[in-house]
Amino acid sequence: MWVVGIIALPLLAIGVSVFFLGVSRKVTARIQRRYGPPLYQPVIDVVKLLAQEEHVSHGMVFDAGMVLALGGSLATVLFIPVGGLHPLSAGGDLLVILYLMLLPPLGLALAAGAAENPNASIGVSRKLILALGYEVPFLLALLAVMTQEGTTSLVAIAEAQQPSVLEWGLVRAPLSALAVALVLPAMLGLRPFDMATAPQEIASGTLVEFGGKYLVLAALQGALHTYIVIALFVDLFLGGGANVLTFLAKMGVVFFGGLLINAVYPRVRIGQALRFCWKWPTLLALLGLVVVMVMGR
Amino acid sequence: MEIAVLLSVALLGAMAVYVAGRFSARGRNALAVLVALAVMVGVALLYGRGVRMAYYRLPILDATLVLRSNPLAWFFAMAVAAIGFFSILFSLEYMKGHARLGFYYAAMLVVNGAMLGIVLSGDLISLYVFWEIMSWTTYLVISYRGGRAVAAGLKYMVMSIIGSCAMLLAIVSVYVHCGTLEIAALAEPMQSASTGFALFILLMFAIGFGIKNAVMPLHTWLPDAHSEAVSPFSAVLSGILVRMGMYGFVLIMYGVLGLGLLARFGSGVLSFGYLFAWVGALTIVIPTFTALLQDDSKRLLAWHGVGQGGYMILGIAMATPLGIAGGIFHTLNHCIYIALLFLVAGAVEYRTGGIRDLNQLGGLAKRMPVTFVGGLAGICGLIGVPLTNGFASKWLIYKALIADGHPFLAFAALVGTWGTILSVYKFQHNTFLGQLPERYKDVKEVPFVMQLPILLLTAAILVFGIFPGIPLGAIGAIQRSLGLEALRVGAFSVPPEVGELNTITILAAVAGGCLVPYILFRLCRRSRTVAQADTYGAGAYAPADRYQYSARFYDRAYAVIEPYVRDRVDAFYYWLVEKSEGVFEAARHLYGGNVNTYALYIMLFLALILAVGFGWGL
Numbered sequence: 001m002w003v004v005g006i007i008a009l010p011l012l013a014i015g016v017s018v019f020f021l022g023v024s025r026k027v028t029a030r031i032q033r034r035y036g037p038p039l040y041q042p043v044i045d046v047v048k049l050l051a052q053e054e055h056v057s058h059g060m061v062f063d064a065g066m067v068l069a070l071g072g073s074l075a076t077v078l079f080i081p082v083g084g085l086h087p088l089s090a091g092g093d094l095l096v097i098l099y100l101m102l103l104p105p106l107g108l109a110l111a112a113g114a115a116e117n118p119n120a121s122i123g124v125s126r127k128l129i130l131a132l133g134y135e136v137p138f139l140l141a142l143l144a145v146m147t148q149e150g151t152t153s154l155v156a157i158a159e160a161q162q163p164s165v166l167e168w169g170l171v172r173a174p175l176s177a178l179a180v181a182l183v184l185p186a187m188l189g190l191r192p193f194d195m196a197t198a199p200q201e202i203a204s205g206t207l208v209e210f211g212g213k214y215l216v217l218a219a220l221q222g223a224l225h226t227y228i229v230i231a232l233f234v235d236l237f238l239g240g241g242a243n244v245l246t247f248l249a250k251m252g253v254v255f256f257g258g259l260l261i262n263a264v265y266p267r268v269r270i271g272q273a274l275r276f277c278w279k280w281p282t283l284l285a286l287l288g289l290v291v292v293m294v295m296g297r
Numbered sequence: 298m299e300i301a302v303l304l305s306v307a308l309l310g311a312m313a314v315y316v317a318g319r320f321s322a323r324g325r326n327a328l329a330v331l332v333a334l335a336v337m338v339g340v341a342l343l344y345g346r347g348v349r350m351a352y353y354r355l356p357i358l359d360a361t362l363v364l365r366s367n368p369l370a371w372f373f374a375m376a377v378a379a380i381g382f383f384s385i386l387f388s389l390e391y392m393k394g395h396a397r398l399g400f401y402y403a404a405m406l407v408v409n410g411a412m413l414g415i416v417l418s419g420d421l422i423s424l425y426v427f428w429e430i431m432s433w434t435t436y437l438v439i440s441y442r443g444g445r446a447v448a449a450g451l452k453y454m455v456m457s458i459i460g461s462c463a464m465l466l467a468i469v470s471v472y473v474h475c476g477t478l479e480i481a482a483l484a485e486p487m488q489s490a491s492t493g494f495a496l497f498i499l500l501m502f503a504i505g506f507g508i509k510n511a512v513m514p515l516h517t518w519l520p521d522a523h524s525e526a527v528s529p530f531s532a533v534l535s536g537i538l539v540r541m542g543m544y545g546f547v548l549i550m551y552g553v554l555g556l557g558l559l560a561r562f563g564s565g566v567l568s569f570g571y572l573f574a575w576v577g578a579l580t581i582v583i584p585t586f587t588a589l590l591q592d593d594s595k596r597l598l599a600w601h602g603v604g605q606g607g608y609m610i611l612g613i614a615m616a617t618p619l620g621i622a623g624g625i626f627h628t629l630n631h632c633i634y635i636a637l638l639f640l641v642a643g644a645v646e647y648r649t650g651g652i653r654d655l656n657q658l659g660g661l662a663k664r665m666p667v668t669f670v671g672g673l674a675g676i677c678g679l680i681g682v683p684l685t686n687g688f689a690s691k692w693l694i695y696k697a698l699i700a701d702g703h704p705f706l707a708f709a710a711l712v713g714t715w716g717t718i719l720s721v722y723k724f725q726h727n728t729f730l731g732q733l734p735e736r737y738k739d740v741k742e743v744p745f746v747m748q749l750p751i752l753l754l755t756a757a758i759l760v761f762g763i764f765p766g767i768p769l770g771a772i773g774a775i776q777r778s779l780g781l782e783a784l785r786v787g788a789f790s791v792p793p794e795v796g797e798l799n800t801i802t803i804l805a806a807v808a809g810g811c812l813v814p815y816i817l818f819r820l821c822r823r824s825r826t827v828a829q830a831d832t833y834g835a836g837a838y839a840p841a842d843r844y845q846y847s848a849r850f851y852d853r854a855y856a857v858i859e860p861y862v863r864d865r866v867d868a869f870y871y872w873l874v875e876k877s878e879g880v881f882e883a884a885r886h887l888y889g890g891n892v893n894t895y896a897l898y899i900m901l902f903l904a905l906i907l908a909v910g911f912g913w914g915l
Contacts, residue, residue, distance in 0.1 A: 128718070
């Protein structure tokens, strides 16, 4: 079971996240009344980019940064329980996951900084400011959940929600769930919070220098990031999953909601995003934590 | 006996270095390295041995002066000796060509010797004497460069003296109450002390140690002193000297007063532990976000020196095995990575002609790869990225806070980490990444003696990050020697009842995770490496020399944060100084020089005393 999980989880994560990529293009196209590319378009893109004749690098830091970015994402995936699969949960709790999630952006930022493209630096700067914004409500919400369940183990938190819908984090800690839901587009880098990779404005920011296999690694990392954030949300607030399939179904619903928002909103400026994150979501999360503490006594 | 020899070597060695400097520069350098190395070996040999030695009997106070070693003392002594050795090694090249080098090396060694004296002192008089030696020599080294450094040194000195006065008051009170000054013998008589008296003792010591440890709002000396001192000394200053305050806190809180007495200081939200923890939380958040606004590389690091102190305070304030272990462990980890980062900043300074302004650097990663890796390891440790030492200790502290039911304190600690991420990434990016300015095209890596401390400290960060059990074993011994419950821990994991953390699992996951993209990477065609300037500009190409995105790197965040993190405390102190100068000036007029006036003052004073005395009697 243990070995199966270690092999199955990353494969599942890559499969699901690439499928999500395909879905996102299709759904966005349908909302915009276009036909859109086929669902397997991302696979075609990956194969095409990997087989490209020339890949351009900016040196050691550039290469190592990209390997670390995708490697960090794959490592994080192993610690997040999906249904009954949680092979490494005894080796790391929610705090470990939270910090493992720093590795991919660190790798990406190093790779982006290896070239002297100011657009990449602007992208990293925006990404970090945005993260500072959404982490405040996110951390408050996490602490509310951890305090409520009296544990820092994500597996225990997910299992505590198993009995019925009434035990879901969404029901037991509604303010925290709402706060995280509000910053979820920011965490996923969806519009209106896609300023870090704004294509028309700063030539895709951090991604500007990547082509060929580098772009594949970056795209896979981005897709896995989506998977990780949504899986965390499902484990924390939507009751985890009795088995892998229900878990993935819940993930699909959350992702679809994000896509709808992404398709219709315009991009805001980074300052506005920071102020937004520190206003309503933070207030809600703060209130949620106070409620949890008062109820706990 | 060994301790006396060790301290003599440390302090007399410093004198010998000064004398040797009069004859030969080469001999002086060799001797300085030798003394630092000998001290390090000597301390290492003390491991696991409880030694006690009475070296002098004070005729006036009927007190015996004692040197002793125990797990707590050894732990700090080892850190002092190691950081001292590394900074001396680094100085060899870094300080080349500076004036008065004999004085510099001697003073560095005296500071080290004094710190060893503090931790190895078995009684409060010796501790106080060594504390003063340390403070004064530190002042000399800080102001060594002259100019702005003198003002920074003076600020440090004034605050140090205030701390020393508070400490002296506490020592005298303790002596009057307990009749002894030997630290090991204090615990018993203190238990019978009234709560008010014990709290007074604790607070007086807390002022002394708090100023040294730069706890808010006693931190204002630190940013100036750290950035103005020469870099190898900044490493000592921020790495370990400041943490003498932590040694003091652990010693007084758990060595002298003990858990029983601490529990008597109030209860619930008004208990000493809880308020102290909030002081720690404030010390994390405000300085860390202040660091975000700094453009001077060493000043940025200095603010983190203040901020990380908050994590240590949070840990020991929790008074649980997890918290205390986390707090002490973080002290050691901080010592390693902040020393490394100051050495990295120093190496950059050395090669770029003293540039500390982060807006003027950039792209040095390719020119100084070893320094770059050192900086990367340092910032990862400071952030607490998994597999670096800072992660293990921060994890213990977060866990202690959450397990004890303090989510808001945990929130302060976690948000502080995000402030840290932003500011240290700026440090790394603006120095090593992005565009390399034209004038640094020919910059070379620093010489090997400067690389060596950087490499060793980098290795320490990884070793303690992957095997946190090694230092935590020594910390367990400290907890047992203080009569506390020790944190049980394996070489790389904590037991299941404590929590889920296994660094080997994490290492395997990250290594395995990186293997997949690496294989994918190698299966494709080799990539062509292009010049750094060969970039995609979407039709607007970056100009050749100066187009680094670094000035006000987080501009939009500054606009939101800046109004809240002004250093009002410092401004208040300056206001206080200005006003008290006025008062002193007025007081000066009382002394007119006329004997008759003085006689009048004396008469008036006596009359006042009599009046008060009669009033009291009635």
